[in-house]
Amino acid sequence: MADRSFSRADSTTRPTAILGTCFHTPAYGSFEMLEQALIELDDHGVIERVTTPVDPAYRERLRSAREANDRKPGYLLELDKDEVALPGFIDLHVHAPQWPQAGIALDEPLEVWLNERTFPLEAKFGIEARGSSLGSSFTLPVYQDLVQTLLSRGTTTCVYFGSADVRGSEALAKTCASIGQRAIVGKVVMDDPSANPDFYRDTSTEQALAETEGFIAAIEGHSGKCAANDPRFPGIYPAVTPRFIPSCTEAALSGLGEIARAHDAYVQSHCDESQWQSSVARERFGKSDAEALADFGLLKRKAVMAHGTFLLDGEAEIFRTTGTALAHCPISNAYFGNAVCPVRRIHGQGVHIGLGTDISGGFSPSLYDNIRMAVMASRILEDGVDARVPSERRGANEPSRVSAAEALYLATKGGGEALDLPIGSFEVGQSLDMQVIDLKRPFADLTGNGVFTRPADQLERILYLSTPENIRKVLVQGTCVLSRDDR
Template sequence: MSKEVKSAYYGSFFHAPVYGEFEYLEDALIEVDGDGVIVRVVTGDDPCKSDLLEAYRNRGMLVELGEGRFGLPGFVDIHVHAPQWPQAALALDEPLYLWLEQRTFPLESKFSDMEFARRVYGDLVDALLARGSTTTVYLGSAHLESSIELAAICAEKGQRALVGKTVMDDPAANPEYYRDASPAQAVGDTATLIKEVEAIGRASKQGIWPVITPRFIPSCTDEVLRGLGDLAASTGAYVQTHCNEGQWEHDVVLERFGKTDPYALRDFGLVNERTIMAHCPYVTEKEGEMFAELGVAIAHCPMANSYFSSAVAPVQRFRKQGIHVGLGTDISGGYSPSMYENIRQAVLVSRLLETGVNAMLPPDERGGLGEGTRVSIVESFWLATTGGAEALGLPTGTFEPGRAFDMQVVDTKRPDCDLTGFGVFDAPIDRLARILYLSTPDNVRKVYAQGRLVCDKDAR
């Protein structure tokens, strides 16, 4: 790794290295090497800062954020169904089975068409980068070729990504027109994806990784789950799936195996320190202890859970148990590609979990979990940055030496979206809260991933 400074960034920055806390780096200088890694952060009161600024300006190496602009770390979105992008915001008032049968499966089946896949995936990656998401965990369709193409698109556009081919082989659970032909083919295709995506990742600056991706237990045969577990053991690849997302899934798995999702997945070899479990609102304390012991990460998808889980994941309990937790937009179970929206929703749904929701019942009968349940805006910011990076074991999410330089530049003085507060309540926490609650895609002006400028709206 090169330690020579190749670029420097001057301005004021927000990040959250510690859960529940944020740090405001006012008038700071961040030095970045040729590999896109932060070398040093020179704080505003450092006596050498002025000389460094002059030197970097003279050498054409300095990027200045400008008045009213703030740097935030790139977001880490750890659960996205890439082929569902065309149906975002559609049919979210339908039951899950209808949403899958009438919308999702017919749409995902179209990704055998490579031209269609390139158009959709290219647009999705652009949309996520434009909203500040520099790292994303993707579930592709059940098609090998287009899933590999998704990885290639991420590499080309500069987004750090984990990419999987969705496995769904059970003839009794999936439509004939859209499923894996056999367990052997599903496992073989996943093995091929691992090799191909690893090669794409080695050639990229920011990194691309493969993910073993059973859709969820109800869509998979025992044979394929066992085969994917063996593949996880032999390759060490990441694993992702849905876990205890809703009552129906919970009941189906319990009836089939006599055990719940977390234990069934564990016994198939799919639960380890590289596993990302999406949703998990029904995960019990005992199951959570097992996740913490094995190093599992949970992708909290507050928006999607409100539509399809009829439950709120207990984030604070997961954190207290020592489970890694990050945020996921869950396109398209969540309608918005913006992590800002999901940061807000994580706070909102935690308040509902705290108090319960049926106002016709006395407060002590509404089912709320009470004190210690609420997620603050700063904690939610951590989940979207540091927490996601921690969940994936990747060095990003903060502005600290040794971390990848991923940054979004937020302009608080955009026409029709002024976030300045007009000078009232202007403490750093107030500035950060306005950014997180009120930012639109237009406020995010520039995005850097691994030191590379991957989105520049000012140049348009």
Template sequence: MITYQIVFEGTIISSATFDKADFTPEVLTCVDQSGTIDRVISATDSDYQSVKQAAIDNHVLQKIPEGSFLLPGFTDLHIHAPQWSQAGLALDKPLNEWLNTYTFPLEAKFKDLSFAKKVYQSLVKELLAHGTTTGLYFGSIHNDANLELAKVCAQLGQRAFIGKVAMDNPEQTPDYYRDDSSQVSLKETEKFIKALQELQNHTQAELTPVITPRFVPSCTDETLYGLGKLAQKYNLPIQSHCSESIWEDRYAQERFKKSDTQVLDQFGLLTDKAVMAHGTQLTDADFKLFRERKASLAHCPISNVYFGNSVMRVQDAHQKNINIGLGTDISGGFSPSIYRNMQQAVMSSQILKDNGNDNARITCANAFYLATIGGAKALHLNSGQIKPGFKADLQIVQDQYFDVFSNNASDIFERLVYHTNKENIKQVYVSGKLVHNSVGEDNGK
């Protein structure tokens, strides 16, 4: 019999399809020494008791208390790491003012490594405490600060995809915060790729460099072209913004006579490893190109209320076979919680429906799929589901109203989506390793 790293006993909730979440009581979720789920054993299976007893004997049984549930960890597909310390500030301002008065000056401060480390320690701890086991990060233009972010993620145990932000267009970026030239931008990007790969080899942490043009307006043609070539050379993920707002959408048309999507594709930046945030202005033709390139979308519903000028058509994109996940878009989105963004995704879809898109409504099950399976698929991760062969990225969540409200399975699921706060997330695991614990390390054992 396999000696497991940990065995969880209790009810699991995991997406089965876009429209359905499975609620499975009385199971053993067995995590092997590599941090992978080896088996999910039902109470009716013949070896349930023997596996449970072996786990008890080896002191690895983690009993999930009544009223708490084992869920997959979340993937956040869009985080501006250096913006964390302004989360919730100036969101009543126009985007241009928000960027130039608040955001760019803040990001420029990250050349100070002590400041960067302090902010990133706070951010990553907060994300883990909210159940986010994988983060896709925009860094700043500063390689040393970006490596600080990577070191913090390695130290705290979060899986991280991190990009050095490329921005060199003097017409759209301030002189105090941009790459000095296209050559510098591309050289520093490649330097960061190699440094992060070296750090990953040294720490054995789950760290991946990401090609990161801030967005089309912030980059010259030479930089966009060079970043596409670097993505191809190193076979790396790509992240950027795509048609986030009316202004960004029109900018691409005015500069290139093409849509934002077509411009990204032109420069080799729309690939099956690309994750493009927002997409509130995408047309059916843009969706078609996303589908053909197998690129993914990061839906950031809270941020889009402030800066997106519309709501991304999640149902339309899904029905056109485009993969979609969720992003907080810190700090265009004020909350580090994917739960809050699941809630907003459902609410915003109703607004889209009320404005004439009859197909727009999404459910809690749809939003949960985006937070788990959709995000993991975007990054080509075997994660986001509780089943054999998948990474043990998990969260133990307490239903704070279990003793008061209905205990019907579907009611519990929707209640968790709508009512879970950080205080209800008791433990979080990444690849089977405990990375957040609000109840004491010996809880339940």
């Protein structure tokens, strides 16, 4: 019997209103600055009302919020004059047990990186059953450090691959709940004995499917009413998680598709990551990676596929019609993708798309770094790479650039759309997920000494130059889960 107890981050410090200047991207391609906005929350940390000084009701609402704060300190969170807020980031692709090797062995070919580095590391992650409790000297500290590190970089929602160990993956979900980060978590399935090392794989297809069902039950509770689903707290959701087609048997892939359908569960996997990976489905099944995943029932709304570097137009159409989302991981792609993902084209084809760090194929836990890389990679894609080739043939034969504001959209609202969750902006009805940026930290001054004051310039300074030091508070569904009050 799985242990269903979830301890949750303390939500008693949740403010009811927040006053400050906020940037967000309600639509792709543009941003809004809400200057001195008053954001009011309901009892569950969801945005109920947003007013700015041009609204007739603003002065009265602000006055009553301040009076309420006098009666009940903590009612109103007022940002300081040098602080602004961004929506919390949404990281669509992280391999939690790879965190200790972030930045290591990235010069190795993919098969060496996987077989000699990654699989031996992931195989270490596991939890021994001790009665009904969980415990480990190794797994929990790494997962706790990862979740807190991601929060400290402004990531308030994260989509995690656990390892093949089901109890360790449960521990990851519970770690997210207790620290207060919204999370989608999966126990990785890799059951094909001919494709995976003996020291790290599911012992059988039946066991992999049964553990996946058990994992869903442990996170959701059979009634769907365990603490993981308490609407007062950020959601913790289970994901059906075939590692990728090359590591799974057909029986596992179709069984997982059936489980995902039966439970209306999230699905996460990899699709068309690299030259090699995109060729495997064609050799095995005579069809593209996306066609094969779709035929196994693994592409649907609430399915997030990492990379898509080699996604063909017909595959993008499958993504669009099924509602499947793509996690663009530009830093990882530079090492293992063999190409640049055509983000602008895929977004233009109507596919939901957001950003992922892909720890540890990508070395950085920060979506700021991935916003920067998404912009840079798109420029390289458009311009090309080999100066010996004439300019008209050097780059992609189509406009490919992604702007900083567009990349911010991918890291926020785009991620929320990918997950079908009301997160990623400061609009009414969205969960209040927020990172508070101090623009004037020592040696991390984002104001440019006040030389440039246009909102667009300010936002670009934040996106390109923010450090973890600038992120002073992080709120998830209204609850402050990280605070650095050493001003």
